[in-house]
Amino acid sequence: MNLHLDMLRHGETTGGGGFRGRLDDELTAEGWQQMRRAVAERAGWSRIISSPLKRCARFAAELAEGQDLELEVEPAFRELDFGAWEGLTAAELMLDRSEQLGRFWADPYGFTPPGGESLMVFETRVLTALERLADRWAGERILLVTHAGVMRLLLAEARGLPRERLLQVEVGHASLFGLNVGFRDATLWLEETCLPF
Template sequence: MPDTLIDFLRHGEPVGGRCYRGNGVDDPLTETGWSQMWSALGEACPWDAVISSPLQRCHAFAQALGERHDLPVRIDARFREVGFGSWEGRTPDQILADNADEYHAFHADPLCNRPAGAEPLEQFGKRVAEGLNELLETCPGKHLLVIAHAGVIRAALGNVLQADPAGWYRTRIDNAGLTRFRLGGQGLRLEFHNLPVLPEASNHT
C-alpha cells in the first residue's frame, strides 16, 4: 500500500488585515488571499479529496478548488481556528494599548494565560488531533488536502512532533503556507513545513 499523505494549506490573506482572527470572526479572503492560494498550488492536483475548516476564508477556496479539479470537498469543524475569546477581531496594537501585561503573558505562556473566554489550548489541540488521526485511520494510502488555519497547523505539528502546547506559537506559518505529513513504514513523520509552493506544482509549469 502507498504511504498516506496529508497536506495542510493555510488560508490566504483575509479581509480586515492582521488581527486575532479565531473561530469567532469569519472574514472572507481578499483578492490577494485568493491569489496567494492559487499560486501556492499551481495547476497540480495530487489529492484524492479536500477537507476544509467551515470558516469562509478556507471553505470558499476549497469549493473553488474542488470544482476546478472535480475533487470531493467536505467540511470538518474540528479544523476550525482556535477561539480567541475577548481578543477576537482585535489587533496586537489594540491589545497592547489596553493591557500590555495580558498580551505579554499570553506570548510567554499561551497555554496558561488565555484571553478571557478563549478556547483552552489543550482542548483545541485535542480536537485537531482527533480530526487528523481520523483521516489517517480512515483514508489509508490516500493523499488528502486540509485547508485550515495557522493555529490548526501548529496543533497538528505539535501532535505529530509531540511538542508542548506552550511552544506552538514559536512556529511561523505564512499565508498559503504548505505543510505535509507522511504515514509510512517509519510511522507518522513531518515531510515539509511552510513551503510557499507545492512541490508537485513544478511538474505543471
C-alpha cells in the same frame, strides 16, 4: 499505511491581521491569488478537507470543482476561538492588556484569552479529527485547507517542539506543508515531509 496530509493555510483576509479565530472573514482578491498560486501545477490529492470558515471553504470548493475532487467540510479544523480578543491586534492589546498578552505568548497552554478556547480543548478537537482522517483515509493523499493555529499545532507536534514554542512556528498566508500521519502502537504520530510535487 499512512495518510499523506498536505495542509494549506488560507490567504490574506478582508479583516486584516490580529486575533481572528471565529470571525468569518472573506478572502481579499490578493488572498485568492495567494492560494491559487500555492496550488498551481499541483495535483494528486484524492479529496479535500476544509475548515467551515469562508476564508478556507470557498477556496476549497473552487479547487475541488476544478480538480473534480470530493470536498468535506470539517468543523473541527476551524481556528482557535480567541474569545474577548477576537478582532483585536496585538498592538491594541498592548494598550491595556499587555500582561495577559505576554502570558499568552510565553505559555499559550497556560493562559487562555478571556472567554476563549483553551489550547488543550483546541488540541483535543484537532487531533481527534486528525485521528479520524488517518483511520478513514489511510494510504490516500489529502489536502487540508485550514488556519495558522491548526497548522502550528500539527507542525509543532511533528517537530517534537515543547508547548511553549507553539507560537514560534511560522505559517504565512497560503503556506503549504506536508505531513505523514499514522498510528504507532495505537498512538497517533506525525512526521513532516517535503511536498512531493
